[in-house]
Amino acid sequence: MVTAQRRPASLTPLDAALAAVLRDLAPVEPIELPLADALHCIAAEMPALRTYPPHDVAVGDGWAMRANDLVGASSYAPLPLAALPVWVEAGAAMPDGTDCVVDADAVDASGPLPQVLAEAVPGQGVRRAGSDIAAGRAVIAAGEPLLPRGLLLARAAGLALVRVRRPRLRIVNIGNGKLTAQLTADTACLAGAEVVPAEAAPDATAIVSALDAAGCDLIITIGGTGVGHADAAVNALATRGALIAHGIALQPGRTTAVGRIEATPVIALPGAPDQAFAAWWAIALPVLDRLSGRRPRTTLALPLERKIASGVGIAEVVLLARRQDHWAVLAIGDLSLEAIARAEALLIVPGGAEGFAAGRLVDAYMLRE
The missing domain is CATH 2.170.190.11 (Molybdopterin biosynthesis moea protein, domain 3.)
Known part of the structure; x- marks a missing residue:
C-alpha cells in the first residue's frame, strides 16, 4: 500500500528553494549538432566566420x-x-x-x-564582398538561442555543424498528467533542451525506478506531489536521492518539490497545468537556463494598468498582456488555460511584497520571444 505524502509543515520561500537547487550547478559541455537539429538550442562559443559573399x-x-x-x-x-x-x-x-x-x-x-x-x-x-557577413563575425553570441535567422547566417557561411549546449531533460509523467507533461515538453524544447519522455504509474516503486539520472542533466516529474493517497512522487524522490524542499511559497504551485539524485537536479511539478506552468517558470526554467548557459531572458518594463494585490510570504505568478503602453493583468495566482494561452508576459511578485500599485513600472518575462 502506498503511503500518502504528508502536507509540508511550512512552505520554503521560493528564493531559498531556487538557490538550493541551483547551487554548484554548471552549464553542460558543448556539443556539435547539424544545423537542422540546432533550432532553439543555446549557442556555445562559435568559430569566427569567413567573409560572405566572398566576392562582389x-x-x-x-x-x-x-x-x-x-x-x-x-x-x-x-x-x-x-x-x-x-x-x-x-x-x-x-x-x-x-x-x-x-x-x-x-x-x-x-x-x-x-x-x-x-x-x-x-x-x-x-x-559587395562581406556585406552580408563581415570577416570574424560569429553566427550568434554564446548564450543566445539559435533562431532561424541565426541559422541563415550559418548556412550562408557554409557551416555544417554548430556548437551548442543542449541539456538532456527526462520528463516523467506520473498517472494522468499527459496534458501537463506535453505542455512541459513543448516548452522545454523551445528552451533548447533534448526531451526524453518517460511514464510511471502512481506507485512509489514504479516512480523510484523511473527516476533514473543516468544520461540526463535534469529530471522533471509531473504529478504525484499532493497529499492524496496515490501521491508518491515526493516519497520516491526522497528514497532515490535527496529531497531539498517540498512545499514552495508559490501560488499556484505550492506542492512543488525540489531535490537531487547525486548531482542531477530533480523538480517535481504538480499535475495541474496551471500549477506546473507557474512552477516551471519560477524554478524549472531557471535551472534549465543555468544548464544551457543561457544569457538572461528578455524582459519588458511597462507600467501596470491596475493594482496587483498579493499576500505577504507567498510569491504569486501574474499573467500579463500588453495594452497600448501598459501591462494589463489577465490572471493572478489562479491561472486559467485561456489566460495561459493569451498571456504575453509573466511576472512573479516576490513573497516579501504586498503587490504593486497601479502605474508601477515592472519588468515582466516575455512569453513570446
Missing part, C-alpha cells in the same frame, strides 16, 4: 560594366561600345574590372555597335 556579386540580372566608363551616357547621347559587355545573372560573381550592373534595356544592341543609354554609379546593382 550581382544583385539582379543585367550588364556588368565599370561606372567610370559610362559618364555622360544617356538616350540623347548614347555611348558606343567596341563590344557587348558581360551579361550576369543575379548572384553571379562580378567580372574583374567591373563595379556596377546596368539594366538590360540600358544597352542597345540593335545597331552595328552596341550603345549604352544610361549612366551608373559604382556599386549599382552589386552586393
